[in-house]
Amino acid sequence: MNEQSRRPxxxxxxxxxxxxxxxxxxxxxxxxxxxxRDAYANLVLPPLLRRAREKGDFDGRDAALATELVYGTLxxxxxxxxxxxxxVDRPLREVDPPVLDVLSLGAxxxxxxxxxxxxxxxxxxxLARVVLGDGRAKFVNAVLRKIAQHxxxxxxxxxxxxxDEDPEDHLAVVHSHPRWIVSALWDSLxxxxxxxxxxxxxxxxxxxxxxxxxxxxxxxxxxxxxLGDENALPGRWSPYAVRLSEGGEPGAIDAVRxxxxxxxxxGSQLVALALANAPLDGPDKAWxxxxxxxxxKAAMLAGLAAQRGALLLASEKQPHRAGLVAKALAGxxxxxxxxxxxxxxxxxxPGTFDRVLMDVPCTGLGALRRRPExxxxxxxxxxxxxxxxxxxxxxxxxxSVRVGGVVGYAxxxxxxxxxRAVVDDVLKQHGGGSAELLDARPLFPGVPAxxxxxxxxxxxxxxxxxxxxxxxxxxxx
Numbered sequence: 001m002n003e004q005s006r007r008p009x010x011x012x013x014x015x016x017x018x019x020x021x022x023x024x025x026x027x028x029x030x031x032x033x034x035x036x037r038d039a040y041a042n043l044v045l046p047p048l049l050r051r052a053r054e055k056g057d058f059d060g061r062d063a064a065l066a067t068e069l070v071y072g073t074l075x076x077x078x079x080x081x082x083x084x085x086x087x088v089d090r091p092l093r094e095v096d097p098p099v100l101d102v103l104s105l106g107a108x109x110x111x112x113x114x115x116x117x118x119x120x121x122x123x124x125x126x127l128a129r130v131v132l133g134d135g136r137a138k139f140v141n142a143v144l145r146k147i148a149q150h151x152x153x154x155x156x157x158x159x160x161x162x163x164d165e166d167p168e169d170h171l172a173v174v175h176s177h178p179r180w181i182v183s184a185l186w187d188s189l190x191x192x193x194x195x196x197x198x199x200x201x202x203x204x205x206x207x208x209x210x211x212x213x214x215x216x217x218x219x220x221x222x223x224x225x226x227l228g229d230e231n232a233l234p235g236r237w238s239p240y241a242v243r244l245s246e247g248g249e250p251g252a253i254d255a256v257r258x259x260x261x262x263x264x265x266x267g268s269q270l271v272a273l274a275l276a277n278a279p280l281d282g283p284d285k286a287w288x289x290x291x292x293x294x295x296x297k298a299a300m301l302a303g304l305a306a307q308r309g310a311l312l313l314a315s316e317k318q319p320h321r322a323g324l325v326a327k328a329l330a331g332x333x334x335x336x337x338x339x340x341x342x343x344x345x346x347x348x349x350p351g352t353f354d355r356v357l358m359d360v361p362c363t364g365l366g367a368l369r370r371r372p373e374x375x376x377x378x379x380x381x382x383x384x385x386x387x388x389x390x391x392x393x394x395x396x397x398x399x400s401v402r403v404g405g406v407v408g409y410a411x412x413x414x415x416x417x418x419x420r421a422v423v424d425d426v427l428k429q430h431g432g433g434s435a436e437l438l439d440a441r442p443l444f445p446g447v448p449a450x451x452x453x454x455x456x457x458x459x460x461x462x463x464x465x466x467x468x469x470x471x472x473x474x475x476x477x
Contacts, residue, residue, distance in 0.1 A: 019128035022057040024105065027069040030129060031101045034074065034373050041070055059359030073108045074372040075204045078176035079152075080107040082159040088147040102128045106144045106305070111152040121148060124155055158317060167193070175200035179381050181365060188414040195461075202461035207369040209244040210235065211256065212264040212296070215303030216333045218255045226254065236464055237447050238269040242301070253339075259331055264296040265367075267458045267465030271410045272458070273298040274443035276358050278472050287312045288353040290343045290397055291360055293321030297410075301357065306334020313348070315341045319359030344392040351402045358397040360390045360422075362413040366467030369460055383417045390418060394426045398435055398475060406438065409475045414457055414467040423455070423471045438472040 026048050033039040045067065052058040058066075073080070084103050085092050092100065098107040106124030107114045115123075121144045128137035148159070159191055161175035168186070172179040177200055186196045213220045223242045224232055231248055235241020242261075244250065255261035287305045292298040292314035302312040314329065314336065322340040329336050340346050345356070363378050363386065364371060390411070397407040411418050439454040449462045455471040 011173060014450075016128050019216070020130055021123055021127060022052060023062050023066045023125045024069065025130065026052055026058075026066045027073070027105055028101060028127060030066075030070045030074065031105070031165035032098065034103055035097050035101065041373060047068055056147040063283045069105055069108060070125065071100055071206065071372060072112050073104050074193055076108060076112055076176045076373075077104060077376060078103050078178065079156070079159075079173060080111070080176075082173050083111070083147060083155045084143065086155075086159055087143045087238075093171065094146055099128075099132060099140065102132065102140055102308070103267065106140065107147055110144065110148050111155065117148050121145060127378070129410075135288065163193070164256065171196065171200060175214055176204060177368075177375055178377040180283075181368075181378070184365065184417075186417050186420070187411065188416050189459070199459060199462040203372075203375075204367045205369065205446045205460075207265075207460075207466075208464070209248055209250060209263060211242040211244065211250060211253070211261050211302060212238070212241045212265050212270075213242065213255065213261050213271050214259075214299050214332075216306050217260040217303060217331065223253065223255055223261060235266050235269070237444070238266050238273065240273075241266045241269055259328070262296060262299065262328065264300070265370075265466045266462065267366075268296055269300060269317050270444055270447070270458070270465070271359070271468050271470045272297045272304075273470065274319070274470055275355055275406065275410075276304040276406035276442055277443050278300060278355070278406040278408070278438060278440075280404070280406060281474075282354070284308060284354050285310050286353045288348075288357070288397075288400055289314045289398070290346075290356060290358045290393065291334075292316045292325045292338070293318060295325035297357060297359055299332070301335065302329050302332045305336070308330060309334070310354070311335040311476045313336070313353075314338045315343060315346070317342050320323060342391070343396050346396055346400060348400065350399045353401050354405045355408075356397045356401045356405070357391045357408045357410065359410040359412075360386075360393045360418075362386055362411040362418050363415060364412055366412040366414050366458075366469070383415065387422070389420045391426055394422060398426070398430055398473065401475045403475050403477060405475050407435075407475070411469050412466055415459055415461070416467060419457070419469040419471070420455065423473070427473070435473050435475050440470055440472045443472070 029434045030048055033044045034041055035098045048061050110119035124144055125137050126141040142417055157176055159168050163170040166181045167181050171182050189195055205232045213223055220240055220242050230243050233243045250256045250263050287310055289298045289301055293316040296315040305312045314325050316325050322338055326338040341419050363382055364374050368375050394409050402405050409423055440456045441450045441453045444456055450456050458465045458468045
């Protein structure tokens with residue numbers, strides 16, 4: 001036998017099955033739910049994380065990375081879309097959505113985290129092999145290697161138009177907001193470039209988890225004492241607020257499990273407190289929350305009302321949301337009632353209540369920190385859909401309050417079409433002299449930068465809260 005015949009035959013490279021990375025698989029599953037079912041990440045992600053922990057796949061660091069991948073990808077989607085578009089040879093609408101999700105996850109790891117380049121690319125390609133197949137994984141590999149050639153600043157120089165040529169489009173790409181939302185927020189905020197950039201950047205930061213100690217059922221001191229200084233801080237403005245440290249788990253707190261406390265943004269707490277403390281002419285025995293679901297403000301109002309011997313009626317149109325309100329109010333120390341009713345066709349008599357809160361349905365542009373996917377779902381014509389409802393609910397509120405009583409018109413949107421325009425229109429229609437705006441600013445003690453009044457607009461970058469709006473109106477005739 002000659003030497004050549006003794007050599008082993010050359011074999012092809014054996015096929016290697018892709019390895020499933022549980023962190024990136026979970027992040028991909030969450031993004032697909034957001035895309036396919038119009039789900040919200042803050043509702044989809046917790047059960048996915050819980051199941052992963054129960055299976056033993058995750059520890060605390062894994063959960064933190066998965067959360068960052070999901071929320072970071074959603075917040076920066078507009079910027080990453082512009083970068084990916086520069087690296088593919090077709091319009092993004094022609095890229096299959098699952099492929100685009102893998103590319104976006106990879107782009108975030110490359111441009112928005114400290115994950116090393118080789119690890120970000122290899123992990124993303126491995127994910128693509130698992131969920132897309134080897135053929136499309138090669139496409140993912142080629143695109144991500146192009147993205148890896150520049151850092152985020154380098155890409156922004158290439159894909160964002162210069163500020164001097166198109167300020168709104170520049171800010172839209174740099175800060176990952178649709179252009180129309182940049183324009184709307186800028187109009188409402190006023191001022192120059194620095195303020196709007198601070199606001200847009202605040203929308204892209206992870207918000208603190210804030211708890212509310214429900215009045216009459218728990219206190220901020222109780223919760224702070226249970227958690228300790230290293231795990232929580234007092235609220236900035238609300239005496240009922242507690243801010244959790246990063247990674248704090250609300251469900252592990254006794255007061256939250258027992259319903260005596262809940263998760264609630266400090267801006268929402270301030271709105272409820274302002275209505276409860278607004279000066280009245282006459283009795284203070286009957287309060288109404290006319291759009292009560294899912295129950296956070298209603299629970300706070302019910303506790304405050306109970307301390308004064310007043311009754312709260314919490315009304316919510318959708319029966320399942322009315323059920324959430326009932327759950328939030330269960331155990332309240334004073335009298336309350338929860339009903340499922342349409343606030344534009346109320347079952348109660350006019351002039352029944354001393355205080356009325358109408359926290360109306362809106363675009364939610366004030367809570368983009370918490371629901372980053374909402375910025376990509378909303379459209380300018382959504383405002384037209386909300387406008388009649390918002391005006392109808394405010395008219396109901398003014399009809400429902402007695403002469404001398406106070407209405408709080410609130411919304412989690414700073415868009416002028418959902419705030420001042422609604423209030424101005426309804427007051428004009430309601431008849432001159434029958435209602436007057438109160439200065440709400442003194443009812444936000446210690447809170448800076450409240451503007452010229454009489455209404456109040458909170459801001460993420462100025463107050464660390466959602467962009468809640470409140471106008472207080474007294475019925476005069």
